[in-house]
Amino acid sequence: MTHRIAVIGAGFAGLSCARVLRRAGFYVDMFESDRVVGGRMGTSRLGVVPFDHGAQYVTGRSDRFRAYLDELVHSGYAANWRPNIAGMGEGNAPNWIVGTPGMSAMVRPLAEGVQVHTNRRVHTLQRNDNAWQIWFDDQTSTGPFAAVAVAVPAPEAALIMGRDVADFSERLSAVRFSPIWALMIRLDEQVLPEYDAYSDMSQVIRWVGRNNVKLGRSSRGEHIVVHASPGWTRETEDAEPEMVAEELWSEVCHVLNLPPVRPKQMSAHLWKHGLVDQPLGETYLFSSEFMVGAAGDWCRGRLAEHAFESGASLGKAMVDALT
Ligand SMILES: Cc1cc2nc3c(=O)[nH]c(=O)nc-3n(C[C@H](O)[C@H](O)[C@H](O)COP(=O)(O)OP(=O)(O)OC[C@H]3O[C@@H](n4cnc5c(N)ncnc54)[C@H](O)[C@@H]3O)c2cc1C
Structure with a gap:
């Protein structure tokens, strides 16, 4: 049987x-x-625009996972991503793998x-x-x-x-897990300075990335994903998502010294069990x-x-x- x-x-x-x-x-x-x-390899939508609001990219160390990633790349479910990352220096772009057209495709x-x-x-x-x-x-x-x-x-x-x-x-x-707030932001034009991704920007911000520079995403406007730090998320876990969105956007503008622009749309999502601590x-x-x-x-x-x-x-x- x-x-x-x-x-x-x-x-x-x-x-x-x-x-x-x-x-x-x-x-x-x-x-x-x-x-x-x-799950946390999720792709969510803000209006019609897809965002990777969980994992941003993957890397493969074990033979079995690398073989699976090769399978995905060959069948068009994933592609390489070589972003310019703030603080990494010229020519040091990592070779990451992203799902296409979104992380959930992986x-x-x-x-x-x-x-x-x-x-x-x-x-x-x-x-x-x-x-x-x-x-x-x-x-x-x-x-x-x-x-x-x-x-x-x-x-x-x-x-x-x-x-x-x-x-x-x-x-x-x-x-043990840490919760993580993810913020999806849609703007009509490009506002981030020269880099595609910024990590560990402040006590509040863990990641700022341009989602629409990954292969298969819409190139119009600017679509940004922000992840808050575990510490700040723990303090604000019970807050209203709208308030969290405003605070995170204001922190991003502050640390990156952005011009005073208003996003066309933004939305915050709480990953209650986001990143493993223990x-x-x-x-x-x-x-x-x-x-x-x-x-x-x-x-x-x-x-x-x-x-x-x-x-x-x-x-x-x-x-x-x-x-
Ligand atoms: C903000 C963030 C950024 C990350 N960035 C990266 C990264 O860049 N690179 C990387 O490699 N990893 C990253 N990760 C980690 C990566 O996303 C996870 O390690 C991986 O996706 C976990 O997979 P999983 O199957 O173990 O768990 P999950 O993806 O959490 O899957 C569990 C599933 O179970 C479902 N579920 C839960 N309870 C029930 C229930 N009672 N009944 C039925 N279904 C249920 C959930 O809805 C979910 O779909 C990130 C995670 C977060 C949150």
């Missing part, structure tokens, strides 16, 4: 796990709380052959007769599944898995007794590559346990 497996969370980790399971011949159902896939090929159910927020897991039942926030449920991979940030995984599922709660609670230190969690595991960037680090590796490794452990 072909096993049916559930993957919860359609970010890089969940989707890379799903691909390994699918390629091994399992049926995979994926449940995602958002209306789109990608995860899309992983979903091939997978049943992705969006707008499905998972509440808890229930074990019945050696199989899993999944309960949603709206009090409906689905199942049975032979195995479940939970690929959401550790604090959310702890809620879904509770205390009765395997015994991961202590390890999950040791993982990772787990293991590539994934898995119990072959209960057939349940957890994966995410938080297992080993704070980058897209860590999420991809964690998900793929959990997928492999599940395949080994089920065959």
Whole structure:
């Protein structure tokens, strides 16, 4: 009998796990709380303009992730980006990879052959007769599944898995995240001085980047992404997004000495579990007794590559346990 497996969370980790399971011949159902896939590899819209409001670019260190990035570049889902970065010096442009036409394109090929159910927020897991039942926030449920991979940030995984599922709660609670405010800004004309990106500008600002210089984006006007620092975000986490947008824009104008221009549109988004501060230190969690595991960037680090590796490794452990 072909096993049916559930993957919860359609970010890089969940989707890379799903691909390994699918390629091994399992049926995979994926449940995602958002209306789109990608998680923190997200592409959002301000009016008609797409913005990468989470990850800005990726780099590949492991052979497996580099091979995946090559696959993406060859099939047109990603491209190289060599931005001029303030403070880096002439000729020192990094060689980064970005999704085209948006960062979320980098995860899309992983979903091939997978049943992705969006707008499905998972509440808890229930074990019945050696199989899993999944309960949603709206009090409906689905199942049975032979195995479940939970690929959401550790604090959310702890809620879904509770205390009765395997015994991961202590390890999950040791993982720490910082929230990050992301600001998307749309201007009619170019206002940033000569560089494409500025990092660690002040105590408040962590990143300022021109989104529309990446390949595949609209070149008209100026579309800027700003990320606030973890410290400032923690202090303002409960503030209204409109107020945060005004404060961040005013800080950008101040530190970059910009002329007094009013953005055509701007919008602030809070990544509640944005960047990992304290990772787990293991590539994934898995119990072959209960057939349940957890994966995410938080297992080993704070980058897209860590999420991809964690998900793929959990997928492999599940395949080994089920065959
Ligand atoms: C502002 C910012 C900038 C970044 N910049 C970079 C960068 O430049 N380069 C880089 O490599 N990395 C960067 N990162 C980190 C990178 O985005 C992450 O490491 C990676 O995307 C994490 O993937 P993931 O699958 O582990 O988690 P996520 O992307 O968080 O995916 C988890 C998914 O689970 C879903 N979910 C959560 N709870 C539930 C639930 N109860 N039921 C169903 N679904 C649920 C979420 O909606 C989400 O889609 C950045 C992150 C942020 C926030």
